[in-house]
Amino acid sequence: MALEDAFDDFTHRDWVQETVDGTVRLAVVGIGGFARNRALPGIAAGRYxxxxxxxxxxxxxxxxxxxxFDVEHVIGYDAFRAGNHAETYDAVYVATPNSTHGEYAIAAAEHGKHVLCEKPLETTVDRAEEIVDACSDNGVTLMTAYRLQTEPVVRRTREFVRDGVIGEVVQVHGGFAHPLLDHAGPDTWRLDPDLAGGGALVDLGVYPLNTTRYVLDCDPTAVYATTRSNGGPFADVDEHVAFQLEFPTGATASCTASFDAHASSQLELVGTDGKIAISSPFGGVVPQDIVVESGEMRTEYTGPPVDEVCEEFDYFGYCVLxxxxPEPDGADGVADLRAIEAAYESAETERRVALE
Known part of the structure; x- marks a missing residue:
């Protein structure tokens, strides 16, 4: 790839391979803050x-x-599980607390509905695999809601890596901090380990984890992690986490996440012949700021704003139609949970944990 040409049509949807008509009718399961403020507007702004x-x-x-949002049908959870009004939608978007993803995703699959499920797919590998099996058995599409995989700056980064623009990737540095209590009360389900399945690692660390796996196009072979909590509202979950991933290519990724630090997110890939730095990739609105160094050439680029949530729903709709x-399928969600479970084991045992 010629670096000077790499930013032409930067935001193009490379996943569109054919013209398609129609839309996928969605039931949004769980209408908390993210669903109300981001998902519903993103769906409304999209095409598919x-x-x-x-x-x-x-x-x-x-x-x-x-x-x-001009939505005609409102259904209770029991009625949804029973299949009431199932004829009014083709697919579901599951945005409930993590430990309830399985029951709603599996119910949808058993009613023959396609599933877009928020991350993490569930709270354990075993429960996530039950979702995968249910969707497979019922012949429906399953996508884990890794919206960054549909986001242009991340997709272009993966292309740079695949094309050897920075040589062989040696190190990845990723971090995501979000002051949770500035936006939610201490009774939020995200601080309940039974509902969330963990703390900062599950909620925030999954972003650099999944994005690193995506741009490197391989899975980690080992993880070493440490967690810390200062008590108070964070007493039952990890308030801060640091983890290192080892990959079969020889690359390592050093990642951090925090529930109680100044808002910050960054991703940097260092290769044998250059590096790539993305500004604020994980904060929900990616500014399309990227710096690429390749040999003696350095390029700074700022692209037009893109609503990654809208991209995610359009990508899912396109796949169904x-x-x-979808690339972020059920197996992708399971792979992250394997790494997360290994990271918690490592933090507890203070040892490096190998992954299968």
């Missing part, structure tokens, strides 16, 4: 999905949201 049902524990209180297999 439309929201036709909301699934919530408080249907009466959800009428205002339904009216705002065309029968394509």
């Amino acid at each position: 999905c439309e929201t036709t049902a909301l699934v919530t524990g408080s249907p009466d209180r959800a009428r205002t949201i339904a009216g705002e 065309t029968g394509a297999d």
